Amino acid sequence: MTNPIVDVFFGSTLTSSGPTATDISRHVDLMRGIEIDRGAQDELSEIQPSSCRIALDNSDGRFTPGRAASPYYPNVRKGVPIRVSAATFTPRTGSSPYPMDMLGDDFDDDRISSTLWPNSYGGVSEVGGRARIPVVPGVTAGYQSAREWTLVGSKLTARLVTLPAVGGSSSAVCSMWVNSTTSGTRLGWRYNAVTGLVSAESQTGFSDGAAVSFTYSPFSYMWLRVREAGGTVFWESSSDGAAWTTRRSLAAPAWVTSQTHAVEIAATRTGGVADYCEWDYVGATVHPRFFGTVQSWPTTWKGLSSTATITCTDLLTWSSIVKELQPMLVQEVLLDRPTVFFPLTEPSDSTSAGNIAGTAGVGSLSIVQAGSGGTLEFAGGVGPNGQPCPVFTPASSSAGKYLSADLGPNVTDANASFRLRVECWFSTSTKDRVLLAMTSSDAETKMVMSLNSASGGLQVQVQSPGSALVATLWGTPDLADGQLHHLVYNEFTGEVAVDGVTYSASNFSPNDQRLLYVGGFQNTRLWNGLISYVALYVRSVTTADLTPHYTTGTTGHAGESASARMSRLASYVGLAVTTQGSAFDAVASQADLGRSALEHMRDIARTESGKLLTNRSSGIPLIFQSRDLRYNPVAALTLDYADLETTDFEYAYDDQKVVNAVTASRPGGATQRVISQASIDAYGEKPQDLALLKNTDNSAADAANWLISRYADPPPEARQVPVEAYSMPIATYRALLNADVSTVLGLTALPSQAPGSTATAVIEGYTERIGLRQHHLDFHTSRADTDTVWVLDDSTYSVLDSTTRLAY
Incomplete structure (x- = not known):
């Protein structure tokens, strides 16, 4: 019989470390079966979140939420992780x-x-x-x-x-x-x-x-x-x-x-x-079928017989992956877990700035007036990656506005064990002004960062109770040059990093700090310029951990590979990505972000003609397939038509996939149009716009040509391959269970009415039903030779005007 394994991780979440699984397989109603839907309908559609529906025998009430007599109480909850596998035995x-x-x-x-x-x-x-x-x-x-x-x-x-x-x-x-x-x-x-x-x-x-x-x-x-x-x-x-x-x-x-x-x-x-x-x-060989979370635990009755038919979805619907991302620099800083973080990107009508690090007790940065006159205009300047930032414009060194905040007892307590790491961005043309300062509640302990009056280099002054103010000057360049600079100051190691370059000096490390001042201190040496992205790390973190933020803030990581970008985006929502294939181009910046992580990751997949999907097991949760994974496909398994034992095999030939006019654009680059005139003459214009995150115009043109070469005139193809897998020999059954999106199927002995006796198809997705002595797989497929590319002097892949398509 079929051997589904259904594990529920009661009492855990997707972020739990080492969760404990509870095997509920014996409670699955195999007469009603397990239904799974995965992947896409075709290769031009985006992969949708996988879903899983399981009917459970609830005769003893164990799956009723809130029922104290349940052995799983109180953990029959929505959002609990679930994994479905199939076990086979030799x-x-x-x-x-x-x-x-x-x-x-x-x-x-x-x-x-x-x-x-x-x-x-x-x-x-x-x-x-x-x-x-x-x-x-x-x-x-x-x-x-x-x-x-x-x-x-x-x-x-x-x-x-x-x-x-x-x-x-x-x-x-x-x-x-x-x-x-x-x-x-x-x-x-x-x-x-x-x-x-x-x-x-x-x-x-x-x-x-x-x-x-x-x-x-x-x-x-x-x-x-x-x-x-x-x-x-x-x-x-x-x-x-x-x-x-x-x-x-x-x-x-x-x-x-x-x-x-x-x-x-x-x-x-x-x-x-x-x-x-x-x-x-x-002796089991285990084949993962689904991993995700339970969305609902409905309980229904027929008389006194109770059933819980649960609905589950994979990680493409997880709350974190669909939440709106903040600008890339904000996300990168948050990844390094700052204790305090003031991006200072509030709109122009703001009068204070908020901490987004999540540390309890941290107050907002509020405006302090020194003397009279001067302005502090939120969103009046342009900071890293073009993000808005405040402009400090004092009337004099002692008349104007700056910011201050009480960081609360949690920051002070942490400072007893860890020295400060300070990070910010700034721009000024005025020396001898205070960038930021910190003091204890009684101001007996203080640390003041400023630009030296002579050299314009970074200067830090520190004072402990009963001691004089001691100044340390780092050998940085003149930073009062009107340019935007990134600064990291590490009290623990006595290091300063400016624009990615590290300088060292000895320095006293005060503790008991609680009050933060930005753009001035004690109503003097008021800052004249821009300050943004102020972060304090009161924990163990190295200078080298923080200096990459300079690259983020200046380039938005433009030019990194698509695989690296996909991993970067996934990290913002606590996920990891494994890649399949190797053709990953350089991609443009996504510094602004602003939409969901899933949307931005799909932008990368679309740019690369790749596929983003979830892992069917509970390991690395996301998979990013490159386009070259499908080049010159070779069948992973071959099925004889007579062995399918189904009645819904489908061959299709229509204009559903025809694309013969592509307009491709990229950020900061050209808008280009590529057409197939022969296809337009035959079928009329079938246009498609491609907004791609390519790094060069040539890459955008290559993507457009690749699409035209594949879909200007698509030939007949097998689009639906249903299989009753359970009736297959064990080796074939296991190969079918291992098949996933982008697996290639070989089909032989097709009916005489088919275009040919054999066909090769690529799996784009499938629906699946696991029942009692039944395991039905209905594969959504596309024509495999759509992705053939030219191999010089190869008898199959070097046929002029047929298989001489240049790889993209």
């Missing part, structure tokens, strides 16, 4: 000795298999779809196979579901072993409840002096396996059963390659209170 074929991968048991029939585990002992049982092993004082219990398996070129996999408690014992362990013919000579995994360690062991005489141990985590060590390949044994763990981390490797002991083995899953306890451990999915 059927046992041939004769003994069998590869260990063929030892597969999902324990779902609640009966111990006498075929797989004929030598089980100690009162073991199957309960709730799991192998339950008693952990009883003075008793050893375990599941044990016949001696008919071999580890060479194979593996033993299992999921450790329930751990034994310490229970007052001096020893309580559970383990998974590959046993040799010699008692006590074995290898595998061992969990020790007393120490909380899980160890990878190769024992002789029941001992391994070189065992490698790790602090157990139910996330990192949820799945365990031992594997042999090329004469080496690997001990591996996984959080999802699909992506594995090697924890130990060792040259295979001689008995591994020369003997037939028995498998044993065992437990024992010395003293204390009896309980049990549980294992599941022995």
Whole structure:
């Protein structure tokens, strides 16, 4: 039967570290099935958020939100992470000795298999779809196979579901072993409840002096396996059963390659209170199908029968990815977790500026009037990346306006342990003026940053209670030159970085700071110019961590690769990106941002003719595919039409995808038009505008030509390939489960009415239904040779006027 695995991470969020999964697979109503929708309808459409719908048996009320009797109370909540996988098992074929991968048991029939585990002992049982092993004082219990398996070129996999408690014992362990013919000579995994360690062991005489141990985590060590390949044994763990981390490797002991083995899953306890451990999915190969969050937990009744049909969506709908981003420089500063951050980008009618770092108790920067006259105009100047900033225009050095704020006790408390790191942007043509200052509440301790009256270099004056004011001058250039400058001052290391260049000097580091002054201090030396993006870091952060903000503020990272930009944008919402393919062009600045992270990331994907999608597992959540991933595609699996066992296979030929007139534009560059006159003459003009974040006009023109060359006259194609995957041989079934967006399918023995007997199609998305003894996949596909590119002197990809399309 089909083996879906549905894990819900109750009590966790997407940002939780090492969440604990609860397997609710036994409660899935497979008669109603699991429905998943992923990807796009075609290659010209944007990939939409994946959705998943699961019907759950709620007869005991465990999935009713707010029900105190639920074993998951109070964590049946919207937004909880969920993962859906499919487990497959390799059927046992041939004769003994069998590869260990063929030892597969999902324990779902609640009966111990006498075929797989004929030598089980100690009162073991199957309960709730799991192998339950008693952990009883003075008793050893375990599941044990016949001696008919071999580890060479194979593996033993299992999921450790329930751990034994310490229970007052001096020893309580559970383990998974590959046993040799010699008692006590074995290898595998061992969990020790007393120490909380899980160890990878190769024992002789029941001992391994070189065992490698790790602090157990139910996330990192949820799945365990031992594997042999090329004469080496690997001990591996996984959080999802699909992506594995090697924890130990060792040259295979001689008995591994020369003997037939028995498998044993065992437990024992010395003293204390009896309980049990549980294992599941022995021998499973796991295929991730969906990862996201539960959006709703509706409870419905038919009479007294209750069902919860939950709806889930992937990370493309997560709240952080759809929130509006602030300008790139703001996002970069926030990534470095400032304690206080005043961007000073308020509109012109403002009279104060706010802190956006989130530290409690920090007051706003309010205007202070020194003497009479002078102005402080918010949004009156232009700061980094063209962002608005205030202009300080005093009537004299002691008459005008500046800003001050009480930063509150949390900043002062942090300053007791960490020295200040100060960052800001400024511009002035006037020396001997105060950029900013900080003091304690009683002003007995102070730090004043200014431009030296003679050199215009950065000067810092500090004073501690009962001491004189001490000035330190750094060897910076004259900064009163009317140009915009970026400054980082690190009290801890005595460093100053100006416009990315670091200078060092010794300096006293005061603490107990609480009051902040910007553009003046004690009504004197009033700043004449611009100041913006004032940030204070009262924590451990290096100068080198902060100096990249200079590049952000001056170039907006124009010219970085599309893959680097995608990772940068994802980092603003706490996500990471893995790339597939290698063709990533340089892209233009997105310094202003202002829309959702998802929209900006899609701009990059569109610019690159790439694909942005989510991971189906819970690893790195986002995937960015480059266009060259599809160049000259080769089928990852081939299906015979007769094996599809469905009735909805579709071949299409229409003008739905025709594009024959492209107008391409880029920021600060030319607007260019590329056409196919032959296509226009045949079908009429089918225009498309391309607003691309390209870095050069040539790159924008290349993108336009690439689109025209592929879609001026699209040939017939297979657009829908439905497959009843469960009926396929195990190798084909697994290949279908591994298939995803951009996987290439080969189709053979097509009906005689088709344009040809074979076709090659690229998967753009799919709908999926996992039911009882059914796994239906309906692939949305496009013609694969749309992405063929010229390979010089190649018999297939160098056919004049046919496959001589230049790669973009």
